Amino acid sequence: MTRQLPVQWxxxxxxxxxxxxxxxxxxxxxxxxxxxxxxxxxxxxxxAEKAGLPGVIAHGMLTMAKLSRWFSPYLEYGFVQNFYTRFTGMVFVGDVITIGGKVVGKEERDSAIAYKFDVFARNQKEENVALGKLTFLVSSEAEEVNYGERQSSDRHRR
Amino acid sequence: MWSNLIGSRSNGEVNVVESGAVRKFAEAIGDFHYMKENPYGKRVAPPTFPITFRYGSIEGLELPESGLIHGDQRFEYNRPLFVGEEVFCTLVLKDAFEKEGKSGPLYFLIFERIGEDREGKRIFIASSTVIVTEAVRKEMNA
Structure with a gap:
């Protein structure tokens, strides 16, 4: 069964x-x-103050988790295959984080399409707090993606 | 100063992608898509979830308890990570080097965290750069 990705990048x-x-x-x-x-x-x-900070800072990994938000609605079509983030600034309590990005690549790989994105997270002062690169791999056979590899016995289990 | 340990590897630990742990993680990152099954009856763990695993420790590797800077992070997957599966996780010190910073030397440590399935096939590899400032390093030896 082939499921069509509901977005076009x-x-x-x-x-x-x-x-x-x-x-x-x-x-x-x-x-x-x-x-x-x-x-x-x-x-x-x-x-935080003892470490010379004006207040507690958010975990970089929390900001990184937010940076993949666009893709989680499409987990049945593919998965985040490669996800890089560089932490470029601190995030404090009260900060308003906005994520943005663009499509920078689309490659066919066997029966899959790799969509590549440049992404960023910015605070309310328009300062980048994280910069990332992400590949979302969409397989034309979603079941294969979801099982990692073909499994004959229980692949139609619902 | 950690360069003598380059290539060192932990003994590794078995982790289970526990359903409740994934749910709590999904709640914590505010992403509810990771709380439900996909149409194939599977639940995928968020891509950053492997940071919750235990990887074992590298013998002889001592790091400051606080003040470490997490410079960057990468996750590379061969396939998604699924709720319920067992993952064998190891930690490797891939590289260690020094750079001259504005206020003294900076120490860079490159770690790789590897997750494999029961057959020893790689599921993911997570690489991170940890930066130690001279001030933090001195505190460790004090």
Whole structure:
């Protein structure tokens, strides 16, 4: 069964920017718990100040997770195959992060299409806090993508 | 100063992509698409989820407890990571070098975290650059 990707990404096209709600301390506490990164500079003011910061900073990996938001609605068509992020600035509580990007490549690979994107995360001052490159691989056989490889016995299980 | 450990590898640990852990992670990153099954009855873990795994430690490798700078991060997948599967994870110190910074030397450490399935086939490789400033390094030895 072939499922058609419901979006079309053409080279040069911009991704619709997404603006997230302001970063909250509770968000950072929740991410600390879910990720296991309990470095106190992300949650406790005194620890951040001791490290010479004006306040707690968000986990870079939380910003990175946000940077792939465009693709999660299409998990049944493909997957994030390559995802690079460089952390270029700090994110503080109250910051409003907007992600943007554009399509920079489209390559056919066997029975798959690799869509390549340049992405960025900016704060409310228009400063880049993270820059990334991402490849979303869409297989013409989505089942193959979803199983990693063909499995004959239970591939039609629903 | 870590260059003598280049190529060192941890013994590795087995991790399970636990359903509840993925749900909590999805909630924490605010992405609810990772909380439901796809039409093939599978749930995929978010691409950054492998940072929650245990990879074991590299013998002899000591790092400052705080003050490390996470410079960059890459995830490369051979296939998606699925909820419920077991992943064998190892950590490798791929490279270590020094660069002259504005306020003294900066130490760069390149780590690779590798996840394999039960047959030893690679699922993902995650590379990261960790930067240690001279001030932080000194504190470690103090």
């Amino acid at each position: 053409e080279i040069g096209e911009a991704l619709e920017p997404i603006t997230f709600p302001p970063v909250t301390r509770l968000e950072l506490i929740r991410y600390a718990g879910a990720s296991g990164d309990f470095n106190p500079i992300h949650t406790i003011d005194e620890a």
